[in-house]
Amino acid sequence: xxxNIISLVMSVMALAASTWGVSRQxxxxxxxxxxxxxxEVLLTHIRDPEFQRDQRWVLFELASHHSPDEGIDxxxxxxxxxAWNVAFVFEAVxxxxxxxxxxxxxxxxxxxxxxxxxxxxxxxxIQAERARRGSVVFPFFEDAYATARxxxxxxxxxxxxxKRADGRPR
Numbered sequence: 001x002x003x004n005i006i007s008l009v010m011s012v013m014a015l016a017a018s019t020w021g022v023s024r025q026x027x028x029x030x031x032x033x034x035x036x037x038x039x040e041v042l043l044t045h046i047r048d049p050e051f052q053r054d055q056r057w058v059l060f061e062l063a064s065h066h067s068p069d070e071g072i073d074x075x076x077x078x079x080x081x082x083a084w085n086v087a088f089v090f091e092a093v094x095x096x097x098x099x100x101x102x103x104x105x106x107x108x109x110x111x112x113x114x115x116x117x118x119x120x121x122x123x124x125x126i127q128a129e130r131a132r133r134g135s136v137v138f139p140f141f142e143d144a145y146a147t148a149r150x151x152x153x154x155x156x157x158x159x160x161x162x163k164r165a166d167g168r169p170r
Contacts, residue, residue: 046111051089054082055114059121071129072122072137087122087138090115094144108144109153119145 062083066075072083093111097104108115119141129137157170164170 046089046093051085054085055118057082058086059117062125063121068124068128071132072125073129073132075125083122083125086118087126087141090118090144091138091141094140097144097147098140104147105156108148108151109156112148112151112153115144115148 062079066079072080072087074080075083093102093107096102097107126138126142154170162170
């Protein structure tokens with residue numbers, strides 16, 4: 001009887017230890033996957049030279065050259081391509097953030113300023129496009145913008161213990 005109880009206790013302890021080990025491995029695999037996917041998104045899309053050119057143009061020239069009244073799809077071809085390119089990259093990144101495919105905290109803190117500025121410039125064009133189509137366009141990008149507005153990147157940096165160049169905490 002005593003040996004049965006000891007065997008049962010040891011079996012339960014072995015099950016608990018293996019469950020804990022599997023849980024840690026899954027966590028590590030998830031972290032590795034998040035880092036790989038986040039790096040891929042940043043290197044492939046956000047750092048792409050064509051995307052960078054298009055984003056600069058959208059941020060600094062689109063509004064001075066074209067009215068948002070007709071949305072995006074009725075812009076002249078080059079302007080339309082640039083606006084769609086930038087908006088679709090942010091929509092794709094935002095989808096990945098919303099579905100936890102990438103680490104949203106990392107991407108939000110890294111892209112915070114550009115994500116917000118890009119949405120603010122494109123919003124009147126997107127709203128006009130929504131009105132013209134009668135349907136929602138770029139809902140995930142808008143959601144990421146709302147999240148970014150509520151996120152203080154400096155607070156994230158402080159929470160993570162990031163330091164300034166002189167070694168002081170943020």
